[in-house]
Amino acid sequence: MADLDAFIARLPKAELHIHIEGSLEPEMMLALARRNGVTLPYASVEAAREAYRFTQLQDFLDLYYRGMSVLIEEQDFYDLTMAYLQRAAAQNVRHCEIFFDPQGHTERGVAFETVIDGLWRALRDGERIFGITTALILCFLRHLDEASAERTLDEAMPWRDRFIAVGLDSSEKGHPPAKFQRVFARARSLGLLAVAHAGEEGPPEYVREALDLLQVQRIDHGNRALEDPALVARLATERMPLTVCPLSNHRLRVVPDLKAHPLRRMLQAGLMATVNSDDPAYFGGYVTENFLAMQQALDLTREEIVTIARNGFLSAFCDEATRQRHLLAFDAFLKE
Numbered sequence: 001m002a003d004l005d006a007f008i009a010r011l012p013k014a015e016l017h018i019h020i021e022g023s024l025e026p027e028m029m030l031a032l033a034r035r036n037g038v039t040l041p042y043a044s045v046e047a048a049r050e051a052y053r054f055t056q057l058q059d060f061l062d063l064y065y066r067g068m069s070v071l072i073e074e075q076d077f078y079d080l081t082m083a084y085l086q087r088a089a090a091q092n093v094r095h096c097e098i099f100f101d102p103q104g105h106t107e108r109g110v111a112f113e114t115v116i117d118g119l120w121r122a123l124r125d126g127e128r129i130f131g132i133t134t135a136l137i138l139c140f141l142r143h144l145d146e147a148s149a150e151r152t153l154d155e156a157m158p159w160r161d162r163f164i165a166v167g168l169d170s171s172e173k174g175h176p177p178a179k180f181q182r183v184f185a186r187a188r189s190l191g192l193l194a195v196a197h198a199g200e201e202g203p204p205e206y207v208r209e210a211l212d213l214l215q216v217q218r219i220d221h222g223n224r225a226l227e228d229p230a231l232v233a234r235l236a237t238e239r240m241p242l243t244v245c246p247l248s249n250h251r252l253r254v255v256p257d258l259k260a261h262p263l264r265r266m267l268q269a270g271l272m273a274t275v276n277s278d279d280p281a282y283f284g285g286y287v288t289e290n291f292l293a294m295q296q297a298l299d300l301t302r303e304e305i306v307t308i309a310r311n312g313f314l315s316a317f318c319d320e321a322t323r324q325r326h327l328l329a330f331d332a333f334l335k336e
């Protein structure tokens with residue numbers, strides 16, 4: 001429905017699940033490869049897009065880590081982040097919480113400081129230029145060991161005030177949340193909030209571990225929690241936000257097709273579902289395209305769309321004054 005499409009585009013949105021390295025569009029990837037003298041296996045932008053034929057998480061991750069190898073200088077991280085913020089602002093994203101994968105950079109010799117300085121400078125400029133509010137979430141790569149995560153947290157300490165939470169991403173199967181219990185406990189003792197990817201490819205048990213062992217405030221994805229009714233009831237009672245990423249789920253075959261996506265079932269079960277883009281440069285859409293894909297596949301109503309978008313602001317890690325400001329603007333938009 002064309003008027004719902006326009007409504008989705010104009011609706012103020014919060015994005016809570018976006019990997020900044022996953023917003024690296026092939027155009028910028030090739031330009032940075034040239035700028036930094038990095039060799040990529042893609043001769044053109046079209047060839048890069050053509051190579052994005054993954055059908056499961058690990059195949060995607062292999063391309064994602066290769067893609068981020070062009071990010072070397074502070075300016076690269078700045079340019080990447082500014083490009084995302086510009087697109088997000090154009091889609092009426094009013095608040096975003098951005099994941100970054102420091103180990104994806106430090107493991108190949110880029111200093112933590114280079115990464116955080118580029119991201120941070122872009123967030124400051126982006127907030128000023130686009131009037132958007134932002135926060136950073138430092139993610140640990142779960143295919144690496146906990147000692148590496150501990151070292152990363154140590155390295156990040158001089159910039160403790162620049163991120164609000166820690167997260168857990170990368171290859172889920174075989175790397176349960178339990179593996180990172182100690183580093184998450186230390187992060188929490190430092191006043192950091194916590195999130196974790198769970199139930200994307202991994203079983204419902206990983207969602208329970210994220211809740212019980214990592215004590216997260218949000219679950220990233222969480223799709224497979226629906227296999228466990230008692231877990232669904234718990235997530236609903238606790239009003240635990242799920243940062244759902246429909247186009248990602250489709251491209252990584254977490255769902256067989258978009259019409260089978262559980263988003264409406266999540267809402268009907270009383271779950272606090274939000275819609276996000278995950279890795280927009282790889283999965284074919286930013287947050288608006290994710291809302292549009294769900295509206296079209298599930299025939300979402302205006303009311304459902306409003307609930308999902310409001311859930312984003314309700315689930316954000318911003319201070320209460322900022323949340324109230326965003327919610328007031330959201331309600332004012334709905335009255336227009």
Ligand code: ADE
Pocket residue numbers: 019022057064169170171172197200248278279
């Ligand atoms: N890193 C970037 N995108 C991811 C995803 N969808 N799942 C796990 N790790 C990721």
Ligand code: ZN
Pocket residue numbers: 017019169197220278
């Ligand atoms: Zn993700």
